[in-house]
Amino acid sequence: DAGVIQSPRHEVTEMGQEVTLRCKPISGHNSLFWYRQTMMRGLELLIYFNNNVPIDDSGMPEDRFSAKMPNASFSTLKIQPSEPRDSAVYFCASSSARGYEQYFGPGTRLTVT
Amino acid sequence: AQTVTQSQPEMSVQEAETVTLSCTYDTSESNYYLFWYKQPPSRQMILVIRQEAYKQQNATENRFSVNFQKAAKSFSLKISDSQLGDTAMYFCAFSRDYKLSFGAGTTVTVRA
Numbered sequence: 181d182a183g184v185i186q187s188p189r190h191e192v193t194e195m196g197q198e199v200t201l202r203c204k205p206i207s208g209h210n211s212l213f214w215y216r217q218t219m220m221r222g223l224e225l226l227i228y229f230n231n232n233v234p235i236d237d238s239g240m241p242e243d244r245f246s247a248k249m250p251n252a253s254f255s256t257l258k259i260q261p262s263e264p265r266d267s268a269v270y271f272c273a274s275s276s277a278r279g280y281e282q283y284f285g286p287g288t289r290l291t292v293t
Numbered sequence: 294a295q296t297v298t299q300s301q302p303e304m305s306v307q308e309a310e311t312v313t314l315s316c317t318y319d320t321s322e323s324n325y326y327l328f329w330y331k332q333p334p335s336r337q338m339i340l341v342i343r344q345e346a347y348k349q350q351n352a353t354e355n356r357f358s359v360n361f362q363k364a365a366k367s368f369s370l371k372i373s374d375s376q377l378g379d380t381a382m383y384f385c386a387f388s389r390d391y392k393l394s395f396g397a398g399t400t401v402t403v404r405a
Contacts, residue, residue, distance in 0.1 A: 191318060213391075222395060222398070223384070224395055225391075225392060225393070225397045228391055228392070235391070236391070236392075252398070271338060273338075275391075281326075281328060281340050281343050281400075282327070282340075282393060284330075284338035284339075285336065286335075287336050287337070287338075289336075
């Protein structure tokens with residue numbers, strides 16, 4: 181079975197541009213998570229979806245960030261407008277049940293210049 | 294919020310030797326899950342091992358084993374017969390519900 185798929189793997193953009201990160205969770209998993217990893221703050225949970233519904237978005241930094249999950253097999257994380265401080269690795273993870281292990285995608289390294 | 298502490302920022306081990314990584318956590322809950330994840334230079338987060346708090350038996354996955362001490366809130370990872378491919382950052386993580394709380398990580402370097 182394929183793991184969590186993320187695209188793109190690398191994204192370089194200029195400040196002010198819109199960035200869209202994509203994720204396909206493992207088939208059958210009903211929980212999806214977006215994380216951000218930086219040297220300063222480590223791994224931070226941005227948002228959690230359960231059965232395609234956002235349950236906890238308290239980690240979303242500000243209104244410039246938004247996430248959607250239109251169906252069970254696809255999610256997006258959008259940053260508009262992007263800023264240099266958004267540079268980080270963004271991970272998507274999925275899980276089959278609450279409390280169970282989360283399986284991570286390969287991550288997207290975002291660089292905003 | 295749960296706090297996960299990894300007190301060893303870096304560790305080095307000779308190939309084929311054993312290394313133990315420490316992890317402590319703070320919680321008032323009795324039912325929860327603990328995990329160790331590995332992040333090699335490729336940056337992929339890989340699940341290494343999982344422990345359910347209600348199980349007294351320590352989890353084992355091939356060369357990886359844990360020492361789970363519930364009363365002490367301690368969850369150490371032992372890597373036996375270390376291999377060069379074990380070089381990575383290792384994160385301890387706590388889960389009570391859906392949230393994973395991660396420690397700061399321990400960088401393990403396996404020397405040839």
